[in-house]
Amino acid sequence: xxxxxxxxxxxxxxxxxxxxxxxxxxxxxxxxxxxxxxxxxxxxxxxxxxxxxxxxxxxxxxxxxxxxxxxxxxxxxxxxxxxxxxxxxxxxxxxxxxxxxxxxxxxxxxxxxxxxxxxxxxxxxxxxxxxxxxxxxxxxxxxxxxxxxxxxxxxxxxxxxxxxxxxxxxxxxxxxxxxxxxxxxxxxxxxxxxxxxxxxxxxxxxxxxxxxxxxxxxxxxxxxxxxxxxxxxxxxxxxxxxxxxxxxxxxxxxxxxxxxxxxxxxxxxxxxxxxxxxxxxxxxxxxxxxxxxxxxxxxxxxxxxxxxxxxxxxxxxxxxxxxxxxxxxxxxxxxxxxxxxxxxxxxxxxxxxxxxxxxxxxxxxxxxxxxxxxxxxxxxxxxxxxxxxxxxxxxxxxxxxxxxxxxxxxxxxxxxxxxxxxxxxxxxxxxxxxxxxxxxxxxxxxxxxxxxxxxxxxxxxxxxxxxxxxxxxxxxxxxxxxxxxxxxxxxxxxxxxxxxxxxxxxxxxxxxxxxxxxxxxxxxxxxxxxxxxxxxxxxxxxxxxxxxxxxxxxxxxxxxxx
Numbered sequence: 073x074x075x076x077x078x079x080x081x082x083x084x085x086x087x088x089x090x091x092x093x094x095x096x097x098x099x100x101x102x103x104x105x106x107x108x109x110x111x112x113x114x115x116x117x118x119x120x121x122x123x124x125x126x127x128x129x130x131x132x133x134x135x136x137x138x139x140x141x142x143x144x145x146x147x148x149x150x151x152x153x154x155x156x157x158x159x160x161x162x163x164x165x166x167x168x169x170x171x172x173x174x175x176x177x178x179x180x181x182x183x184x185x186x187x188x189x190x191x192x193x194x195x196x197x198x199x200x201x202x203x204x205x206x207x208x209x210x211x212x213x214x215x216x217x218x219x220x221x222x223x224x225x226x227x228x229x230x231x232x233x234x235x236x237x238x239x240x241x242x243x244x245x246x247x248x249x250x251x252x253x254x255x256x257x258x259x260x261x262x263x264x265x266x267x268x269x270x271x272x273x274x275x276x277x278x279x280x281x282x283x284x285x286x287x288x289x290x291x292x293x294x295x296x297x298x299x300x301x302x303x304x305x306x307x308x309x310x311x312x313x314x315x316x317x318x319x320x321x322x323x324x325x326x327x328x329x330x331x332x333x334x335x336x337x338x339x340x341x342x343x344x345x346x347x348x349x350x351x352x353x354x355x356x357x358x359x360x361x362x363x364x365x366x367x368x369x370x371x372x373x374x375x376x377x378x379x380x381x382x383x384x385x386x387x388x389x390x391x392x393x394x395x396x397x398x399x400x401x402x403x404x405x406x407x408x409x410x411x412x413x414x415x416x417x418x419x420x421x422x423x424x425x426x427x428x429x430x431x432x433x434x435x436x437x438x439x440x441x442x443x444x445x446x447x448x449x450x451x452x453x454x455x456x457x458x459x460x461x462x463x464x465x466x467x468x469x470x471x472x473x474x475x476x477x478x479x480x481x482x483x484x485x486x487x488x489x490x491x492x493x494x495x496x497x498x499x500x501x502x503x504x505x506x507x508x509x510x511x512x513x514x515x516x517x518x519x520x521x522x523x524x525x526x527x528x529x530x531x532x533x534x535x536x537x538x539x540x541x542x543x544x545x546x547x548x549x550x551x552x553x554x555x556x557x558x559x560x561x562x563x564x565x566x567x568x569x570x571x572x573x574x575x576x577x578x579x580x581x582x583x584x585x586x587x588x589x590x591x592x593x594x595x596x597x598x599x600x601x602x603x604x605x606x607x608x609x610x611x612x613x614x615x616x617x618x619x620x621x622x623x624x625x626x627x628x629x630x631x632x633x634x
Contacts, residue, residue: 077251079297080187080233083177086198087226087320088205089327091157091166093216099148102217103172106205107146110174113204114139114197121200125193135196138189142197143180149173149317151324152368157331157361160338160354161525163576163620164215171324172219187233191254192262195293198225212617220327227258228294228316232303239283240297249275252286258293279315279390281383289319289387291394314384322372322391328365329400332358336407338525343414345502347578354576355411362404369397505548506535506569506584506622508629509560511593517610517626518589518596519618520555521603526576527619529603533626535582544583552587556605557597560587566629574621584625586632 088106092099113121117139125131152169159166179185202225209219238244245252253274254262260274279287286297296311335358343351372388392398509518519531536551538544545562552560566584574580598605608616610630618626 076236077238077248078235079231079251079255080235081178081189081194082186082230082232082303083175084194084230085228085316085320086174086176087228087323088172088174089220089223089320089324090169090171091155091218091328091331092168092170093164093166094153094168096216097214099150099170102214103146103148106172106174106208107144109204109208110144110146110201113201114142117197117200122196124199125196131190131193131196134190135193138178138193139197141179141182141185143177145175147173147175149320151321152328152364155328155361155364156357157328158335158354158357158576159218159331160335160342160576161528162530163526164218166216166218169324169328171320173320191229191258194227194229195258198227201225212615215617218331220324222330223327224259224292226292226294226320226323228296228319229255229258230303230307231255231295231297232300232307234297240278240280240286241283245275245278245286246272255295255297256288256293257290258295277390277394279383279386281386287315287387289315289390289394294319314381315387318372318388318391322395322397325365325369326395326397326400328361329397329404332361332365333400333404333407336404336411340407340411340414341525342577343411345577350576350578351411355408359408362408501579501581503538503544504535504580504582505538505544505551506533506582506625507548507552507560507587508533508566508584508625509552509556509558509587509589510633511589511607514588514633515610516607517613518556518558518605519608519616520598520605522619523601523603530619531606531608531616531622532619533584533622534605538583545585548583548585548587555599555602557591557595557599559590561590562587564632566625566632569621569625571621582620582625584629586629 092102117136119126119132122132122135125135148170149172150168150170155167155169157166157169158164177186178189202221205219206221208214209217209221238248249268249271253266253271256274275288277288279289282302284299284302286295288295294316296307296315298307298311335354339346339351339354339358372392376385376388507518510516511518518534520534522528522530522532534552534555535548536555538547539550542550544565548562549560552558563586566586568581568583570581572579574582593607596605596607613626
């Protein structure tokens with residue numbers, strides 16, 4: 073029975089969720105760029121691009137031919153225009169959430185060729201395109217374009233005919249499970265000897281209420297089958313608006329929730345190295361974002377409560393389930409609670425420290441009052457003036473000395489209280505060192521790739537926090553040795569970098585030094601705290617997005633080394 077039936081491909085939609093900064097990103101321009109990237113790549117696919125199916129020469133040949141005959145149109149779809157999200161790893165700020173929709177159609181002018189497309193080949197080109205977009209995303213000009221490429225590009229396949237007519241009863245869905253199973257899970261293997269249990273799992277969850285249609289939505293792909301007449305009449309007006317678009321929208325919301333989830337993980341890791349006030353501000357921003365998303369999601373939940381269309385509510389219920397929306401929200405809420413509990417402990421400790429300092433000061437003041445020192449000082453000053461006016465110079469001199477002594481005590485107490493206040497503020501400021509480390513020919517520079525947040529995955533100069541009672545020069549030598557295994561000669565100090573906001577952890581000041589390697593290059597080794605240590609030619613630095621404000625430090629260092 074299976075051998076006589078196949079669905080006929082019509083077209084597909086690809087979705088890529090994205091968080092952007094509208095001040096730096098022209099969405100329509102990016103849509104055009106993405107469209108051009110796809111077109112330039114697919115017209116000349118190589119065997120290397122299709123290595124996953126390299127064992128089947130016919131499939132490779134067919135996929136290359138499909139690429140040469142693919143029509144695409146990419147457009148930007150906005151979901152939330154005001155979405156103030158900050159990547160807590162990179163410190164990059166964004167302000168909008170949406171997705172890129174790519175309408176794709178193989179062989180638009182050849183119906184026979186189109187009808188013969190194998191479902192196993194549909195995933196191949198999106199896999200290739202995903203790799204291209206990963207490189208595209210890394211460029212400096214796309215710093216404010218956060219594409220969801222951790223997930224596969226979502227593929228929604230549309231079929232509008234079959235090789236024979238079938239009424240899609242539950243019984244027939246099971247009868248043709250091997251045919252349907254190849255279309256319902258696009259990102260999957262297509263081996264002929266899969267078990268019946270696997271095919272049974274692939275045909276679960278048909279959302280259509282009609283026996284003339286099939287609607288399957290999975291986490292990374294979907295399938296809509298409609299008979300030709302239904303397709304012409306209802307695809308654009310109903311299916312696109314109430315099945316396909318909500319899938320892309322909820323998937324983008326999931327992407328944004330995952331971004332919040334990652335930010336919470338990073339804040340939890342960094343909380344011991346971060347100013348509590350800064351952490352509180354960041355948590356408040358994330359709570360605001362959560363509220364923005366909950367407002368957006370309430371649109372879907374309201375539809376479930378008030379919409380009387382059974383099919384649409386069935387689709388929404390399934391989307392919430394298949395993308396684990398409720399579970400993800402619960403996990404995020406739990407993380408907010410955990411971090412808040414940790415912050416409460418920190419605030420309690422700081423309050424106790426501040427109260428202790430205040431109490432010490434108050435005890436001294438109370439002691440002074442109890443001893444009558446302030447009253448004695450006032451009386452001594454009055455007596456001094458009286459003695460001067462009365463002509464008793466020796467008495468005036470003695471009383472003056474007493475007044476000065478009492479005043480010195482009060483000034484000392486004031487200095488103590490003022491210093492305690494300064495120390496409290498100073499505890500919120502931390503100092504670091506950074507080394508702009510050249511080789512002896514001044515042609516290459518040492519960079520580390522950061523392993524942990526903030527700025528995990530970005531290149532930075534070797535450096536770190538200054539230990540108590542350690543000088544900045546000693547600190548930079550120690551940090552470079554620990555992170556790279558190299559000895560250095562400090563040429564000169566580049567400067568002090570204290571711009572507010574330069575480090576997402578709070579008020580952190582950097583002392584930057586221009587240094588020269590004083591070891592053999594072969595001695596370079598990477599510490600456990602870094603992902604890698606690399607010697608990079610100066611001319612390649614223009615293509616590297618450095619962490620923190622290290623680009624400013626580099627520019628200042630290059631001016632000094634000219």
